Amino acid sequence: MPASGAYPGEAPRASAVTRAQAASDEETPLQLFWINFSQSWLAVFGLAVFCLIILAAIFAPWLSPQNPYDLAQLNILDSRLPPGSLSSEGHVHWLGTDDQGRDLYSAILYGLRISLGVGVGSAFIALIIGCTLGLIAAYAGGRTDSAVMRIVDLQLSFPSILVALMILAFLGKGVMNVLLALVIVEWAYYARVVRATALVERDREYMEAAASLALPRWRIIFRHLLPNCVPPMIVIATQQVARAIALEATLSYLGLGVPITEPSLGLLIANGYQYMLSGRYWVSVYPGVALLVTIIALNLVGDQLRDVLNPRHLK
Secondary structure (H helix, E strand, O other), rough: HHHOOOOOOHHHHHHHHHHHHHHHHHOOOOHHHHHHHHHOOHHHOOOOOOOOHHHHHHOHHOOOOOOOOOHHOHHHHHHOOOOOOOOOOOEEEOOOOOOOEEEHHHHHHHHHHHHHHHHHHHHHHHHHHHHHHHHHHHHHOHHHHHHHHHHHHHOOOHOOOOOOOOHHHHOOOOOOHHHHHHHHHHHHHHHHHHHHHHHHOOOOOHHHHHHOOOHHHHHHHHHHHHHHHHHHHHHHHHHHHHHHHHHHHOOOOOOOOOOOOOOOOOHHHHHHHHOOOOOOHHHHHHHHHHHHHHHHHHHHHHHHHHHHHHHOOOO
């Protein structure tokens, strides 16, 4: 045995561990987050797919051979053409056409813009409203907390689709009306989650130190309390975006969503379901696949974010 008392090969192993620890100490929080996130190849795949979907929606005017919203470019003689058919103008419809002669590939790209815009927009606005009310309720406590949470309980006691249908039945169709309905439906989820997290953080030492300095309440809430509530906010926001996209598609499928002149994925599915039994499956199937892939990709990302940002869920 060596004089130092170490077994052969033990020193190299110890030095390797030391180097690994030093390397981990030099990594930024963002690098550590990505290392943990990339442990799931499904989550990385979902993130890549969702990024491609976003890029396709942004660059839809340049990627699509036709503007499906321009009635001058539509020809009723090209309606319900199968995938790979030539139009009367010589264009190839790779995914076929719908009942109005719109190129389905172009309609899906433009429909993604509406579905993503409404889903992300409503989730972002609901995030601001719900998180603000949840933080105020947790920090203030007492009657303020009780009043906010009774409203949240009342909101969550009704099915989301029922509340959205009631709002749109009163306001009517339109992208902004759908956006407003989804914000009203979603904000309560953010408020409940953020309040639960803020109640735990409120009693920690750094909050007591901030209160002892006689700082303004708004500064304590938004400067000290809010940053420590961000991880659950990110997780629920990812999940709520997928939920909002699915809910918007459901409303459009039922005829209470966006107008027929600017169809989203849900309306494209609704326009083609009547042709399923006649063999013209592509009118509904391809928009449905696009919607399904978008929601699954978001859910894969959201599940991994939950595991990375919440150690209690780590396996």
